[in-house]
Amino acid sequence: MLVLVAPGQGAQTPGFLTPWLELPGAADRLAAWSDAIGLDLVHYGTKADADEIRDTAVAQPLLVAAGLLSAAALGAETPAASAAGLRPGVVAGHSVGEFTAAALAGVLDDTAALRLVRTRGLAMADAAAIAPTGMSALLGGDPEATVPHLEKLGLTPANVNGAGQIVAAGTLEQLAALAEDKPEGVRRVVPLKVAGAFHTHHMAPAVGTLEQAAKELAPADPKVTYVSNKDGQAVATGTEVLARLVGQVANPVRWDLCMETFQALGATALIEVCPGGTLTGIAKRALPGVATVALKTPDDLDAARTLVAEHTAV
Secondary structure (H helix, E strand, O other), X not given: OEEEEXXXXXXXXXXXXXXXXXXXXXXXXXXXXXXXXXXXXXHHHHOOOHHHHHOHHHHHHHHHHHHHHHHHHHOOOOOOXXXXXXXXXXXXXXOOXXXXXXXXXXXXXXXXXXXXXXXXXXXXXXXXXXXXXXXXXXXXXXHHHHHHHHHHOOOEEEEEEEOOEEEEEEEHHHHHHHHHOOOOOEEEEEEOOOOOOOOOHHHHHHHHHHHHHHOOOOOOOOOOEEXXXXXXXXXXXXXXXXXXXXXXXXXXXEHHHHHHXXXXXXXXXXXXXXXXXXXXXXXXXXXXXXXXXXXXXXXXXXXXXXXXXXXXXX
């Protein structure tokens, strides 16, 4: 069974969309999405520097657009792809990647997903501006020891990613204290390229904004199995997917539980859409025996198509 996943914020790098825009129709598609959300995705994906694309209001729609663009190139333009296209058994996304997954599952169309995520990015940027906050990845350590240590410092385990990886979130002062006082077994504390303490109570002001925007949408039920960050469970209705997209802004990402569900459902292969690498790296450690491909550039499409052919039921 094939799992299609989408990465979250921090995966973006300057110019990462440049090679994708050489594919037929890609530039026109990205230009149309740019017009729809009032943000020049072509500029930010090709010419903007690291600081510009670190901006939450930019990074989030840029990542969703990149995921949709690369999935379309792979053959996932619609959930009911032809036999020559992509038929994932499961879709899921990490944090903002859940919006990519919702579009790929047919819950929202591409433009609706991008408009909603643009609202999300702006609202989260506003929430992040209230106080200086951030996130740091902890390398090494045992979650049973790490989580209580973070809570002692006033930090939240905002991403529990599996394979021993936890991302802490909180104020910059709390994160500085963490760097000086690491949990037992943690080798390094690495600040992430994000502009706030996402998936914590610091993001509560963004939830109301997103709730209002979501009321204007009419989500469809997922056409493939959609696995949620909230608890790693499959969600059967579009209404529930949308409600979880809204609430997840201020709640921890449980990617570890998502991977447990992939395994329970019989995953044999996993493809990570552009800008791939982070989730496939975790999967290699947490899902032994599951074949993986990360879509970083169009050069990766052939390997991904081979995986699709080998692990997709027709």
